[in-house]
Amino acid sequence: MDDLNTIVANAKAVVEGHYVLRSGLHAKSILKTHRIASRPAFVERLADRLANKLLEELPSEGMPIENILTFEQRTGIFAFALGLALSRLQGKEPVISLVGSYKVDSGEYKERLLVEDSLKPEDRVLVFYDKRITGGNLAVLERILVDEMDKGKNVNVVGKAVLFDFSNFLPEGYKAASKVISLSDDSDYNITFYDPKSYEGCLCCRQNVSVVSCASGGLT
Amino acid sequence: MSGESIKNDYLRLKEAPLDNLIGIVQSDNPQDYSLKHVALIELRRFPETDTVNLIRSFLDRHADNSLFKILCIKALSKRSNLKATAILCRLVDDPEWPVREEAARALGVIGDKRACTALLKKLQDINTEVRRASSHALAMIPIDAEDDIRTLINYLVDDDPAIRSSVSAALNESATRIFALRDLIVRELECLAQKICTDERKMAYLLHAIGKHRSLITALSSIDLGPNRESRLLELLAAS
Numbered sequence: 001m002d003d004l005n006t007i008v009a010n011a012k013a014v015v016e017g018h019y020v021l022r023s024g025l026h027a028k029s030i031l032k033t034h035r036i037a038s039r040p041a042f043v044e045r046l047a048d049r050l051a052n053k054l055l056e057e058l059p060s061e062g063m064p065i066e067n068i069l070t071f072e073q074r075t076g077i078f079a080f081a082l083g084l085a086l087s088r089l090q091g092k093e094p095v096i097s098l099v100g101s102y103k104v105d106s107g108e109y110k111e112r113l114l115v116e117d118s119l120k121p122e123d124r125v126l127v128f129y130d131k132r133i134t135g136g137n138l139a140v141l142e143r144i145l146v147d148e149m150d151k152g153k154n155v156n157v158v159g160k161a162v163l164f165d166f167s168n169f170l171p172e173g174y175k176a177a178s179k180v181i182s183l184s185d186d187s188d189y190n191i192t193f194y195d196p197k198s199y200e201g202c203l204c205c206r207q208n209v210s211v212v213s214c215a216s217g218g219l220t
Numbered sequence: 221m222s223g224e225s226i227k228n229d230y231l232r233l234k235e236a237p238l239d240n241l242i243g244i245v246q247s248d249n250p251q252d253y254s255l256k257h258v259a260l261i262e263l264r265r266f267p268e269t270d271t272v273n274l275i276r277s278f279l280d281r282h283a284d285n286s287l288f289k290i291l292c293i294k295a296l297s298k299r300s301n302l303k304a305t306a307i308l309c310r311l312v313d314d315p316e317w318p319v320r321e322e323a324a325r326a327l328g329v330i331g332d333k334r335a336c337t338a339l340l341k342k343l344q345d346i347n348t349e350v351r352r353a354s355s356h357a358l359a360m361i362p363i364d365a366e367d368d369i370r371t372l373i374n375y376l377v378d379d380d381p382a383i384r385s386s387v388s389a390a391l392n393e394s395a396t397r398i399f400a401l402r403d404l405i406v407r408e409l410e411c412l413a414q415k416i417c418t419d420e421r422k423m424a425y426l427l428h429a430i431g432k433h434r435s436l437i438t439a440l441s442s443i444d445l446g447p448n449r450e451s452r453l454l455e456l457l458a459a460s
Contacts, residue, residue, distance in 0.1 A: 024345070122230075135316050139286040142286050143290055143322065145287060154254060155257075157287060174315065176315060177283065178285065178286050
């Protein structure tokens, strides 16, 4: 935990502002994991820790994780490091299945696998994202899996993992439903999320703080 | 479970009878996890069979598993009955927005008008994708309740163009299908125009939405645009 806090502090990853997350929640500050992803040594340390935790906690029955399903860009950077750490520990290199998110003409975001055959039938798949707030992006990745299953490609989902879990900070009435393995179970980051449509609304909106980053397409 | 045995089980399930699929879905054996995926997908081969209670109890047992929830929604989307609609209406309130979005889409596919109230509520969801999926779904459902029409009309001036477009399509569908509703829609459009007449942006949205559909365009002649009606109309249409 100390190491995790040190990495976050050294990377200056917690940034203040007024953010609108893809879930629709607002935040007064966020953990900008790009700042950690740009430091290879930090990425490697986090990936090693998560790989060890995964192999301890996931029911493996002696079988390796064969595939890591994640988004491209910064989350992909962590996934590559996680893949390397897992291949050292379990003796088999997992394939990274990258998902891209594209804005289509209607204004909606559509996600799809960048390499269509990166997921093989019967693969033991880990669903991975760098952080969880409501868990929406993990569920988006699972939706990709359902689409693949729908095409007749059965896969075996071994679990879901994140580096940072902020679901403890969700506003009243919110609860992240899914179980995930994370490095930051007892995190003490001071991150506050607001439901802009709740009775009290968002503190930054009330104070007229302009939105400095609209994260539709990737933060929750 | 080895990859080979999973593959064999999977191929077996592709042609399995309903009883076998039900057995796997009801099983508490954690090793059946991957088979449950396949069984849930294969349940769609039996759309006429009442497996909705089975899916409902399965969802209750796996409330923390979004993958199973999305699979159940896919399985339910081919079942056009009251129970399927009721379960999907519950899932549109799920904590995870992709589950809510999928449930809203499935309600549109089923097209059951009993889902209207739940979908109208979801037009206020904090997640944009859920709101859009709900508005798409409403455009696929025959809406005939006057209160639902009144609520829906307010979203013709929503800030999201995708929602405005779906809502105008839904209203046009209702006005075309039920002649009596056309008068109500035209009256409500006039009321809305009066409410927002000082807001140039919203007026432009409204005129654009009305102008797209033949059955709504009749409302245009009744909307009060002030003394310089023609030039104001042109200005607003240009802004839209």
